[in-house]
Amino acid sequence: MSGHSSAAAAQTGSNPFLRAVAAISTVAGWCSAAMIVAAVLITCQMIVIRYVLNGSTVWQTEAVIYLMIAATLLGLSYVQRLRGHVNVDLIPLSLPARVRFVLATITSVLTIAIVAVILWYGYEYWHFAWERGWRSDTVWGVKLWIPYLAIPVGFGLLLLQLVADFIALVLGIEKPFGLE
Secondary structure (H helix, E strand, C coil): CHCCCCCCCCCCCCCHHHHHHHHHHHHHHHHHHHHHHHHHHHHEEEEHHHHHHHCCCCCCCHEEEEEEHHHHCCCCCHHHHCCCCCCCCCHHHHHCCCHHHHHHHEEEEEHHHHHHHHHHHHHHHHHHHHCCCCCCCCCCCCCCCHHHCCCHHHHHHHHHHHHHHHHHHHCCCHHHHHHH
16 A cells, blocks of 8 residues: 555755754664674674684673664664655545645654653663663673663654654645655
């Protein structure tokens, strides 16, 4: 169904705020990609250490897990900017333009509200880990505020991109659901 959508990436027009958010989301996407590459390289190093050199690995598995989770969270805004999330547009396709706009507005506001709640609790969780000095229960003993920081940063970037999308919708820069 989403093959009818003409939106390949979020439209920014000449709006400086929308352009800045698009640039931030793109940088977040590149950081996310770099984390995935780092996780792959660490996995390869771990395989060589464990199976070729018959040595033990202390930090590699935990680092790969944290990198992949952080890459997922930091990549949220970039995927939103590229409209890469799953989109079921059967209902919007069947609606008149004005009703489609209202539905897009309601959907955007609800999405922003939900992501804001997740951001709030994600920040609270990160802050607990930072304030209380939580560490992982492994030999490596990572300070958990470091990997947990990906939660508020990732959802904060997603919230910023969603607000930019909402502004583009209201200003008419972006069509509701990317449909003409």
